[in-house]
Amino acid sequence: MKEYAKIMNDIERRIDDGEIRGGQRLPSIRQLAEHYSCSKSTIIRAYSELEKRHLVYSIPQSGYYVVLKKVELEPSAGHSVIDFSSAAPDPNLFPYLDFQHCLNKAIDMxxxxxxxxxxxxxxxxxxxxxxxxxxxxxxxxxxEHIMITSGVQQALAILTTMPFPNGKRTVLLEQPSYHLMIQLLGCYGIPAKGITRSESGIDLNELEHLFRTGNIKMFYTIPRFHNPLGTSYSEKTKKAIGELAKRYDVYVVEDDYLADMETDTKSDPIFAYGSSHVIYLKSYAKILFPGLRLGVAVLPPALLDTFSMHKRLSDIDSSMLSQAALEIYIQSGMFERRKQKIKTTYYNRMQKLNHALDTFNDTDDIHHAQISSGVHTHIVLPEQLYVPSLINRLSKKGVILKEIEHSYLPLFDQQQSMLKLSITKVVEDQIEEGIRTLFAEIKKTRRLS
Structure with missing residues (x-):
């Protein structure tokens, strides 16, 4: 990395950490040159690049100042609400000024x-x-095998409705699964089947039976940081799924929407074990913005032409401006720096959540999963506990959770009573209080039932 870039990163880190505040005057060029033992031209280049990214501004005869951020985020009301229900990214972690620079540069380029x-x-x-x-x-x-889509949701809509070379029609989903995928299948009247997924994974013998006899067109799966469970498949399971897909001519739709949150460098996607029958989907919403509306689909050759035709008829092309800005964001190194910050923040919150669950879950019949990274986990509740009443009581205490009934196919008969806990919108110092309140209300709900 060039010297000016190192200095830029250091100044940006100090701004992000609050060590240098918005509106504050920065050290002079001469002072920084002495501090970093470099030439004045190196400092001038660093300040110039920071100015292009709208992090600092210059005043003639006065010096450089940190831009006062004017982005208005949702009011926290003194952290009065502890929201474990939201799947939306934390706006405080996202690169508004960085991406504004990329958009401006994209327009020029x-x-x-x-x-x-x-x-x-x-x-x-x-x-x-x-x-x-x-x-x-x-x-x-x-x-040639990559398609840019208007979010992963568009890719799912196309894959669900387009014909596949295997001539089959039924979509197989893990249960529970992504609720919008379930709604999508219902909207289009696509036949669907479910296979139970728990913290320990899925029954591979049942999966093979369904692949062999169930007229399965595609198997929609979230192997990594499953939504809503938060769990991940073992490498053995992912490899078996890839092999079964090839053997029985079933296409696997691998939704790897949280790939950037992975902390295990040895964790591979199913795509690595059977790319001829795996459609790999990736989202950039968790590292950038949901409003960017860009997803990536990596397709086997047999599906490219059909997918491309359906894509062209649905929206001609995805936003060129968003695509150009994303290219600049990745090429500049901004993406990798922001990813590390977001991943570290979410990892720390997840560790705090695990500790709180271990501390306050003193019941014999309530199980909480141990999730090391990602953005959510779950707890399994006893069937006799009336969940709507519990959620209502918690909301009055300022703790927000949602049922996951909508994450199951309507007629699936092995639904479990559980709650999903997301950490994307919870401030780290709220987590312990929220979990303490959760288990206190569980005990009260039991006494009243």
């Missing part, structure tokens, strides 16, 4: 592209960048 329609596949230069970037997740593919 790709000005002519904004007045023409792009291609259904995506911006060619971004496809090349993503081909390299995906190798960080052990997804090795060429740009």
């Amino acid at each position: 790709y000005r002519s592209h904004l007045f023409t329609y792009g291609t259904p596949q995506g911006l060619p230069s971004l496809l090349n960048v993503l081909s390299k970037h995906l190798t960080n997740h052990q997804v090795f593919t060429s740009p």
Whole structure:
């Protein structure tokens, strides 16, 4: 890394940590040159780059100052609400000024592209960048096999409705599963079957039976940091799923939406074990913004033409401006720096949540999962506990949770009573109080039932 970039990173870290406040005057060029033992031109370059990113501004004859952030976030009301229900990213962690710079630069670089329609596949230069970037997740593919979609949700809608080469129609889902995928299947009248997933995984013998006899077109799975369980498959299970898919000509739709939260460098996706029958999906919403509306689908050759046709008919192309900004964001190194900060913050919150659950769950019939990373976990409740009453009582105490009934297919007969706990919108010092309140209300609800 060049010297000016190191200085930039150090100044940005001090701003993020609050060591340097918005509106504060920064040290002079001469002072910083002495501090970092470098030339004045190096400091000038660092300040210039920070100014381009809207982190600092200069006043002639006065010096450089930190930009006072004017982004208004949701009021916390003194942290009066402890929200374990939200799946939305924490706005306090997201790179508004960084990405504003990338958008401005994208407009300058790709000005002519904004007045023409792009291609259904995506911006060619971004496809090349993503081909390299995906190798960080052990997804090795060429740009020709990548499709940019308007969020992962669009990819799921296309895959659900388009015909597959295997000629089958039924979609298999883990139960519980992503609630919008279940609603999508119901909306289009797509036949669906479920297979139970628990903290320990799924029954591979049952999976094989369903693949062999169930007319399964595709198996939708969230192997890593499952929604809503928060658990991840073992490498043995992922490898078995890849092998079964090839054996029985079933396509696996691997939704790896939280890949960037992975802390285990040895964890590979199912795609690494059976790419000919695996469709790999990745979202950038958890590291950037949900409003960016960009997802990535890595497709087997047999599906490319059909997927491309459905993509073109649904929206012609995804936002060129968003694509160009994402390319700049990744290429500049901003993506990797922001990812590390978000991953560390969420990891610390998850550790705090685990500790609180271990401390306050003193019951014999309530189980909480041990999740080391990701953004959510779950607790399994006894069937006789009336969950709506518990959630209502907790909301009056300022602790917000949601039922996960909508995460099951309507007729699935092995539903478990459980609560999902997300840490994306919970301040770290709220977690212990929230879990203490949760188990206190569980005891009260039991006494009243």
